[in-house]
């Protein structure tokens with residue numbers, strides 16, 4: 653993966669840690685589990701999927717979908733949401749993302765509707781996606797942040813959408829009570 657003005661450095665999503673994040677000591681070979689222990693401080697380090705949340709925001713018989721305004725997958729369909737910050741409860745992350753991307757306050761259902769693992773970006777980073785159903789409790793949604801456009805779609809339009817990640821189609825369908 654090459655970023656503007658930077659060197660191309662290959663990296664894989666499951667690459668073990670090579671240096672201890674606590675003290676910078678060079679780490680040895682990982683165990684079969686993928687964990688690697690630091691010879692200086694004794695901590696074990698693992699690579700994990702990054703948690704992300706997505707919401708099917710429903711109003712009547714329609715669900716809100718977004719067009720991505722940034723890479724990766726710019727121009728393709730998505731659901732509002734994003735990565736969960738460290739220590740942040742997933743439903744709070746979704747409320748925060750709805751504010752940032754749409755300028756609305758949402759009420760997020762307590763139980764997730766769908767869990768999925770998918771890859772993200774050029775390095776194939778693993779993401780643990782948590783899909784919720786939500787509804788707008790205040791504000792009128794308008795695209796902001798990394799969202800280029802929003803659309804309200806009905807059940808019969810979902811199949812034709814070019815979703816960046818297939819599990820979002822399943823969340824949208826399920827939120828409307830189909831599948």
Ligand SMILES: [Zn+2]
Nearest residue numbers: 672675690693
């Ligand atoms: Zn260490």
